[in-house]
Amino acid sequence: MKYFGLVWKNVWRKKxxxxxxxxxxxxxFLLFALLNAIGHAFKAGVDxxxxxxxxxxxxxxxxNPLPISYRNKIASTPGVAAVTHQSWFGGxxxxxxxxxxxxxxxxxxxxxxxxEHVISKEQLDTWAKTRTGAVVGRELAEQFxxxxxxxxxxxxxxxxxxxxxxxxxxxxxxxxxxDDPRGxxxxxxxxxxxxxxxxxxxxxxxxxxxxxxxxxxDPVAIANAVDNEFANSPNETETSTEAAFATSFAxxxxxxxxxxxxxxxxxxxxxLLVAGNTMAQSIRERISEIxxxxxxxxxxxxxxxxxxxxxxxxxxxxxxxxxxxxWVLVQGLGQQMGAFLPGIFLGPSALLIGLxxxxxxxxxxxAFPAIKGMRLTIVDALARR
Amino acid sequence: MAGIQQVVAVSWLNILNLPQRxxxxxxxxxxxxxxxxxxxxxxxxxxxxxxxxxxxxxDDTAIILRSGSTAELNSGLSNDSALxxxxxxxxxxxxxxxxxxxxxxxxxxxxxxxxxxDANVPFRGVQPSAMVVRPNVRLVDGxxxxxxxxxxxxGRAAQLEFDGLEVGSTIRFGQTNWAxxxxxxxxxxxxxxxxxxxxxxxxxxxxxxxxxxxxxxKLDNTGSIVTLKETLDADPRVDVDVxxxxxxxxxxxxxxxxxxRLIGYPLTILMAIGAVFGALNSMYSSVSVRGKExxxxxxxxxxxxxxxVSTIIExxxxxxxxxxxxxxxxxxxxxxxxxxxxxxxxFSQVVFDFAVTxxxxxxxxxAAAIIGLIGGFFPAIRAARLPVAxxxxxx
Numbered sequence: 001m002k003y004f005g006l007v008w009k010n011v012w013r014k015k016x017x018x019x020x021x022x023x024x025x026x027x028x029f030l031l032f033a034l035l036n037a038i039g040h041a042f043k044a045g046v047d048x049x050x051x052x053x054x055x056x057x058x059x060x061x062x063x064n065p066l067p068i069s070y071r072n073k074i075a076s077t078p079g080v081a082a083v084t085h086q087s088w089f090g091g092x093x094x095x096x097x098x099x100x101x102x103x104x105x106x107x108x109x110x111x112x113x114x115x116e117h118v119i120s121k122e123q124l125d126t127w128a129k130t131r132t133g134a135v136v137g138r139e140l141a142e143q144f145x146x147x148x149x150x151x152x153x154x155x156x157x158x159x160x161x162x163x164x165x166x167x168x169x170x171x172x173x174x175x176x177x178x179d180d181p182r183g184x185x186x187x188x189x190x191x192x193x194x195x196x197x198x199x200x201x202x203x204x205x206x207x208x209x210x211x212x213x214x215x216x217x218d219p220v221a222i223a224n225a226v227d228n229e230f231a232n233s234p235n236e237t238e239t240s241t242e243a244a245f246a247t248s249f250a251x252x253x254x255x256x257x258x259x260x261x262x263x264x265x266x267x268x269x270x271x272l273l274v275a276g277n278t279m280a281q282s283i284r285e286r287i288s289e290i291x292x293x294x295x296x297x298x299x300x301x302x303x304x305x306x307x308x309x310x311x312x313x314x315x316x317x318x319x320x321x322x323x324x325x326x327w328v329l330v331q332g333l334g335q336q337m338g339a340f341l342p343g344i345f346l347g348p349s350a351l352l353i354g355l356x357x358x359x360x361x362x363x364x365x366x367a368f369p370a371i372k373g374m375r376l377t378i379v380d381a382l383a384r385r
Numbered sequence: 386m387a388g389i390q391q392v393v394a395v396s397w398l399n400i401l402n403l404p405q406r407x408x409x410x411x412x413x414x415x416x417x418x419x420x421x422x423x424x425x426x427x428x429x430x431x432x433x434x435x436x437x438x439x440x441x442x443x444d445d446t447a448i449i450l451r452s453g454s455t456a457e458l459n460s461g462l463s464n465d466s467a468l469x470x471x472x473x474x475x476x477x478x479x480x481x482x483x484x485x486x487x488x489x490x491x492x493x494x495x496x497x498x499x500x501x502x503d504a505n506v507p508f509r510g511v512q513p514s515a516m517v518v519r520p521n522v523r524l525v526d527g528x529x530x531x532x533x534x535x536x537x538x539x540g541r542a543a544q545l546e547f548d549g550l551e552v553g554s555t556i557r558f559g560q561t562n563w564a565x566x567x568x569x570x571x572x573x574x575x576x577x578x579x580x581x582x583x584x585x586x587x588x589x590x591x592x593x594x595x596x597x598x599x600x601x602x603k604l605d606n607t608g609s610i611v612t613l614k615e616t617l618d619a620d621p622r623v624d625v626d627v628x629x630x631x632x633x634x635x636x637x638x639x640x641x642x643x644x645x646r647l648i649g650y651p652l653t654i655l656m657a658i659g660a661v662f663g664a665l666n667s668m669y670s671s672v673s674v675r676g677k678e679x680x681x682x683x684x685x686x687x688x689x690x691x692x693x694v695s696t697i698i699e700x701x702x703x704x705x706x707x708x709x710x711x712x713x714x715x716x717x718x719x720x721x722x723x724x725x726x727x728x729x730x731x732f733s734q735v736v737f738d739f740a741v742t743x744x745x746x747x748x749x750x751x752a753a754a755i756i757g758l759i760g761g762f763f764p765a766i767r768a769a770r771l772p773v774a775x776x777x778x779x780x
Contacts, residue, residue, distance in 0.1 A: 016665075016669060024662040027655055034652075059494075059559055062505070063458070090459060099640075156453065157456070160453075248502045251497070251502035252502075252734070254724060254734075263426050263427065267422075267423050267656060270419040271416070271659050274663045277412050281408065281670070
C-alpha cells in the first residue's frame with residue numbers, strides 16, 4: 001500500500017495511452033455484463049426451478065392439452081403434496097408485438113405452489129372471488145403502466161369466446177412480485193374457471209399440471225408413478241422435475257444461444273488481449289526505470305509487485321466502470337424487453353466472475369514484463385539491454 | 386500535383402516500414418478484425434433466418450387462417466369454412482377443381498441431435514395438392530406417403546438436424562407408429578424443417594375431427610388476393626384472415642430477426658468503439674516511434690499535409706486489413722453453418738443456415754474503414770504538428 005503513490009504516478013505517465021486502454025477494458029466488461037444478462041434469459045428459468053416441483057405435460061408435445069380429470073388422479077398419487085394446473089392463453093395487448101405470457105390457473109393453487117411469488121392476502125382473496133379478475137407481475141405492470149382497478153383487454157390468438165368474440169377483458173385486481181431476483185414476473189394470471197366457461201372449444205382440458213412432492217420424497221419414483229397411471233391412455237404424460245423441464249426447454253433454442261455466447265466470449269478475450277498488449281508494451285518501455293528503482297534499493301519482489309499492481313489497477317478501473325454501466329443498462333433492458341425476453345438478469349456471481357477476470361487479465365498482462373524486470377540485473381536494465 | 390506526389394511517397398514509405406512496428410500494428414488489426422467478425426457472424430444469423438423464412442412464401446399463394454390468430458398453430462377452421470374458402474373466386478383451377486390445400490399443423494417432440502434434448506418439430510397434415518400449391522417442394526428420396534396410412538415424408542433440414550428421421554425408419558408419437566417413407570427439399574425454405582403426412586390421418590391421430598388450421602390457395606394472379614379477401618370478409622359464414630404467404634412468413638420471421646438485430650447492431654457499435662481506442666493507441670505509438678523520421682521528412686521539405694494524410698492512410702490500411710481478416714474468418718467459420726432454434730412466433734423449430742452475404746461483408750469493411758479513419762485522425766494531427774527541431778534533437 002505504501003507504494004500506491006508510485007503505482008498511481010506510473011499509471012498516468014502517458015495519459016492518452018492509459019485513458020485509451022482503460023476505455024477498451026471498459027468496453028470489454030460492458031459487453032461481459034450484457035452477455036451474461038442475456039445468457040441468463042436464454043436459460044429460461046433453470047436456476048429458479050425448485051427440486052420438489054414436478055411438471056406434467058403431454059408426452060407427444062407440450063402443446064397438446066391434458067384432460068382436467070387427471071387432476072384428482074395426480075393428487076391421489078402417493079407422495080404428491082399439492083397439484084395445480086396452468087394453460088397457455090397466447091394473447092396480446094393492443095398490438096401483436098405486445099405479446100407476453102398469460103396463464104389461466106387456480107388462484108389459491110398457484111400461489112401455494114409458487115411461494116416465491118408474493119401477493120397480499122386481500123388481493124388474492126379478491127382475485128379468487130372475481131370471475132373476470134387477473135393478477136400481473138410487477139415487471140409487467142410497470143412496463144404497461146397498469147394499476148389495480150384497470151380493465152385490460154387481451155386479444156386472443158387461440159381462444160375465441162363462445163360468443164365468437166376474441167377480446168377478453170380482465171379486471172386487474174392484484175400485482176405480485178417475486179422474492180427471487182433471478183426470476184421473472186412478466187406474466188399475467190387469470191381465473192381458469194372463467195376461461196373454461198367462456199372459451200368456444202377445448203373444454204375440459206388444461207395445458208399442463210404442476211405438482212409438489214412431500215419433503216424427502218423421491219421425485220423420479222413419483223414421476224414414474226404419474227406417467228404409469230396414464231400409460232396407454234389417449235393422453236400419455238411425461239413428468240419431469242421443474243429443473244429438467246426448464247433445461248430441456250432452454251435447449252430448444254439450441255446452439256444459437258451457445259454460438260452467440262462463443263462469439264462474444266471470443267470478442268471479450270480479444271479486447272482484453274489488445275488492452276493487455278498495450279499495457280505490457282508500456283512496461284517494456286520503462287525497463288531502464290526499473291533499473292533505477294533497483295539501484296535505489298527496491299527488492300526484486302517489490303519491483304514485481306509494483307509492476308503487477310499497475311496493470312491490475314488499470315484493468316480494475318476500466319472493468320469496474322464497465323460492469324457498473326453494464327448493470328445500469330441491464331436494469332433498463334429488463335424493463336424494455338421483460339415481456340419479450342423474460343429473465344434478463346445480472347447476478348452477483350457474474351459480477352464476481354467479472355472481478356476475477358479483471359484481476360486475472362491484469363496479472364497476465366503485467367506478468368511477462370514484470371518477471372523480466374525482476375530478473376534484470378541493474379547494469380543490463382540501465383543499459384536497456 | 387507535387388502535393389499528391391508527396392502524399393503518395395510518404396504513405397508508401399509508412400506502409401513499407403509497417404513491419405518494424407508489427408506488435409502495435411497487430412493490436413489495431415486484431416481489434417478491427419474482431420469487430421467485423423462479430424458483426425458479420427451475428428447479422429449472418431439474422432440474414433440466414435430471414436432467407437429461410439422468406440423463401441417459403443410466394444406472392445401468388447394466399448394463406449387463410451381463423452381471424453386474429455397470428456400463426457397456423459393458433460388457428461382453427463371447420464371443414465365447412467375450408468369448403469367455402471376453396472370455392473371462392475380468384476383461385477387457379479385444374480379442370481374444375483381449385484388448387485388448394487387445407488392443412489393441420491401440430492408440434493411433436495423429436496430429439497435434436499446437437500443438444501440431445503426434445504425439440505418442438507412441426508408436423509403438418511397436407512392435402513394431395515400441397516406440392517402444387519408449393520412448387521418449390523419436391524421429393525428427392527423415397528416416395529410420397531399413401532393416403533390414409535401412417536406414413537411421413539420429412540424435410541431435408543429436419544432429417545439432418547433431428548434424430549431418427551431417416552427414410553425407412555419408424556418413429557413413435559404417443560400411441561401411434563409412423564413410417565418414414567421419403568425426403569423432400571424446398572430450396573432451403575422453412576418447409577424443410579417440417580414433417581408431412583396425409584391431413585386425414587393426422588386429424589385422426591390428434592383427434593381433431595374434420596377441422597383444419599389453415600388453407601393455402603393458388604391465386605390466378607397476385608391481384609386476386611383482394612377479390613378473395615373481399616369475398617370472404619363479406620361472407621357471414623366464415624371469420625378469417627387472408628394474407629399472401631409471403632406476408633405471412635415475413636410476419637413469422639419478424640420477432641426473432643428483430644431480436645437478433647437488436648443485439649447485433651448495438652454490440653457492433655460498442656465493439657467498434659473499443660476498436661477505435663485500440664487503433665488510436667497503436668497510431669499514437671506509431672507516430673511517437675517515427676517522431677524522428679517524420680521530423681526528417683519535414684526538414685527535407687515534405688509538408689505537414691502529406692504527413693497528416695499519410696498517417697490517416699496508414700491507419701485505414703491497417704483497419705481494412707483487419708476488416709478483410711475478420712470478414713474472411715466470418716465467411717469461413719459461419720457461412721452455411723446449420724442451426725436450429727425455436728421460433729417463438731410459431732412455437733416450433735426452424736432449421737436454417739447462416740448466410741454471410743456480400744452485402745454484410747461490404748458493410749463490415751465500411752465499418753472497418755470508419756474505425757481506421759477515426760483512429761488515424763487525431764494521431765495524424767499530432768504528427769503534422771510535431772515541432773521539427775525538437776523532434777530531431779531527441780535521442
